Every structure is written in C-alpha cells, then in structure tokens.
Amino acid sequence: MNPFTLSKVANVASAVNEIANHPKAKFIAGGTNLLDLMKVNVMRPPHLVDITSLALNTIEENSEGGLRLGALVTNADTAYHPEVKKRYPLLSQAILAGASAQLRNMATNGGNPLQRTRCYYFYDTATPCNKREPGSGCSAIHGINRIHAILGTSEHCIATHPSDMAVALAALEAKVLISGNNGERILNFSDLHRLPGNTPERDTNLEPYEIITGYDLPAQGFHQNYTYLKIRDRESYAFALVSVAVGLELDGDVIKTARIALGGVAHKPWRNPEAENLLQQQPVNRENFKKLAEAYLQGAQGYGHNNFKIELAKRAIVRALEQATQTQANA
Structure with a gap:
C-alpha cells in the first residue's frame, strides 16, 4: 500500500471542500472495498477524507411517505431495521444476500452501490484494463470472462457491477440524494450508474466533488x-x-x-x-x-x-x- 494522508471532517460542506482541495482524494467510511483496492495498488489515492462523523446515520420518514436511508447507516443496521424489514423486505433480503456479516457491519449505504467491479483483470495490475488504465484494452473480452456482462457492454469493457443492494434499490426506484460544491441535487437511482461505452473508467454519474448523503425510498415497497x-x-x-x-x-x-x-x-x-x-x-x-x-x-x-x-x-x-x-x- 502506498503512503497517504488522512483528514476527518465534521459536516457535508467540509467533506466536499476537502475533496475539492485534494482532487485525487477519496472519501472513506467503512472502507470495505476501497482499502482492498489500495492494498493491491489498483487505486492509489494520496489523501483520504474520513466522513464517519457526518450526520448521515439515521433512517427516518421522508416527505413522500417512504423512508430516507442515511448514507452512513451500515448495511447491517439497514437490513435489520424494523421499518425496512416491514415495508421494504426486498431491500433487506438483497442486503443480507451480499458479503458476510462482518462486512455488512462495516459497509455503509453510501458506499455499497459505489463499490468497483470484481473483474479479475481490473484487480490484476499486470494485465490491460480500460477501467483501470483508459486506452490500455480490455483483457476480459478474449480472456476468462465467465463472471462478466452480457448486457450493455462495449468494445472497451464487459465488467459487471457487484452490489446486491443496488439491484434492489433499482427495482424500488429509489432516489439518490447528492451534495456537491454546486449545491444539492436528486438523481433517479437508475441514472446513478453508467454503462461502459467509451469511458469505462467512470462507474457513475456523480461529479468529482459530490457525495451521496442518502436515498429516498418510495411509499410503495412491494412488501407483500x-x-x-x-x-x-x-x-x-x-x-x-x-x-x-x-x-x-x-x-x-x-x-x-x-x-x-x-x-x-x-x-x-x-x-x-x-x-x-x-x-x-x-x-x-x-x-x-x-x-x-x-x-x-x-x-x-x-x-x-x-x-x-x-x-x-x-x-x-x-x-x-x-x-x-x-x-x-x-x-
């Protein structure tokens, strides 16, 4: 792992400013994916911004009659929350299908849908990968591609997204709450992630200095x-x-x-x-x-x-x- 600096922020505005002042920095909360990538030199951020103190750790009613999931609520606390289990059992079921209990205790709602692909070649820095190094090529297309994509692919990338939670949020048509240096905005969950196209290195439609603060679930949770x-x-x-x-x-x-x-x-x-x-x-x-x-x-x-x-x-x-x-x- 390469050396890096670390700062801790107390509010969303400070988090966004800190990232803006360190363009190659990354937010860290649970760190269950980021730290793995740093250990194998796939990602090498020189600076990490610790956001674990932000006031984004609640689950509460939203204005549309649904629930608002704070970005820093852990996956475990979300899956076992009484209102989530009662009104959105699909989401609870999906979260519990992912990872291990230990990882769910650390992973956050904001970070889970932002985890990177589990493509073998993305993790292997000795092989070409357009997602890791744009323009280098896609080793998976003519390589071992058993786990790879069959829909929405391009000549530049056939990687898949690994999150179970994200699949449930897509089906529920959740809204993504985002804050950045240009203010706040709301994105349909279906518009959060990108297909690879010509820019497979971009996983999402988040701007460089934006942070997910939570998700709004609709009133209809398909609980039956x-x-x-x-x-x-x-x-x-x-x-x-x-x-x-x-x-x-x-x-x-x-x-x-x-x-x-x-x-x-x-x-x-x-x-x-x-x-x-x-x-x-x-x-x-x-x-x-x-x-x-x-x-x-x-x-x-x-x-x-x-x-x-x-x-x-x-x-x-x-x-x-x-x-x-x-x-x-x-x-």
Whole structure:
C-alpha cells in the first residue's frame, strides 16, 4: 500500500471542500472495498477524507411517505431495521444476500452501490484494463470472462457491477440524494450508474466533488409480493452470476405493477421498463413470465465463457417472478 494522508471532517460542506482541495482524494467510511483496492495498488489515492462523523446515520420518514436511508447507516443496521424489514423486505433480503456479516457491519449505504467491479483483470495490475488504465484494452473480452456482462457492454469493457443492494434499490426506484460544491441535487437511482461505452473508467454519474448523503425510498415497497433471487457459485460469500429483484403489485391473479432489476449481467443494475409493461394487467402465469424474460434479455451477448448466463438469466427471471407471486401467502 502506498503512503497517504488522512483528514476527518465534521459536516457535508467540509467533506466536499476537502475533496475539492485534494482532487485525487477519496472519501472513506467503512472502507470495505476501497482499502482492498489500495492494498493491491489498483487505486492509489494520496489523501483520504474520513466522513464517519457526518450526520448521515439515521433512517427516518421522508416527505413522500417512504423512508430516507442515511448514507452512513451500515448495511447491517439497514437490513435489520424494523421499518425496512416491514415495508421494504426486498431491500433487506438483497442486503443480507451480499458479503458476510462482518462486512455488512462495516459497509455503509453510501458506499455499497459505489463499490468497483470484481473483474479479475481490473484487480490484476499486470494485465490491460480500460477501467483501470483508459486506452490500455480490455483483457476480459478474449480472456476468462465467465463472471462478466452480457448486457450493455462495449468494445472497451464487459465488467459487471457487484452490489446486491443496488439491484434492489433499482427495482424500488429509489432516489439518490447528492451534495456537491454546486449545491444539492436528486438523481433517479437508475441514472446513478453508467454503462461502459467509451469511458469505462467512470462507474457513475456523480461529479468529482459530490457525495451521496442518502436515498429516498418510495411509499410503495412491494412488501407483500417480492423476492430477491441470487444465483452464485457458492451458497454464501460469492458475487452473483445472475440476480433478480422483483416487486409486484397484484389484484387477485392480475398483475397491476411489475418492477424487475437484474444484477451480475451488466455494468449497472439492469432495468427494462418496456419489458416490465408486458406484465401490466396480465394474469399470473408462467407463459407471461417467459415472454417477459425473453424481452428482458433481448440484445444479450455472451463472450464465450459467459454464454450460459443468457439462458440462466431468463430462467432466473421466471423463477423469481413465480416466487414473488407466492410471497403474499407466505408473509
């Protein structure tokens, strides 16, 4: 690990100013991803800004009848919060599917969706990687790419986003609360992350001197019909090959609203609202679920080792939708 300096800030304004004064600096809270990257020289920030003292560690009602999740609340405290478990069990389920209990006790809500890809080549500084060194090439495209993306890829990058929490927030259509040197703004969660395009080194649409202060969850939490399905190589402590977050609003056996997000298949949590609309006002049945799955994976492309993900994702969508329709009876 390279040497670095550290400063501790007491409020959001000071945090933003500190980053502005140290352009290559990084915020640190739980540090569960950043410190790993620093240890293997993938990231080498000369200065860290400790934000653990900021007043962003609460979960409370928001003005829209939903919940506001503070950016510094830990993943564990979020997953086990009574109101989250009651009103947004999809989010609780997704968080608990990720990492280990020890990591969830440290990782924060603000940092979790900002974690970097788990691409082998991104972590291996001896190999070319456009995300790590723009213009150097993508080793994964013609390399070992079993865990890599099948949707939204580009010739410059086929990495996937690793967060489980982010997939649930995408399905719930959360809002991202952001502060920066130009003031405050709100971003749809679906607009937080970027596809690789020509700039795979940019994971998000955050500006350089901005910080996430929290997330607003909508009043509709799909607390009766939901599921988070995570398919991985091991039962625990493994990233998703494919994950599916589903929230349904049912009227008897008719689907009024369907929200779906996929993880493990793209550079960001993958949404396809047009495909979701295929289920609106349709009866609950496997054939309708298969039609949606086909639409969701339209345009998917494998790169050899990960070709299996296309069919796996389709089957996972159908299975997750079937599970979500049964949740109400099991609640």
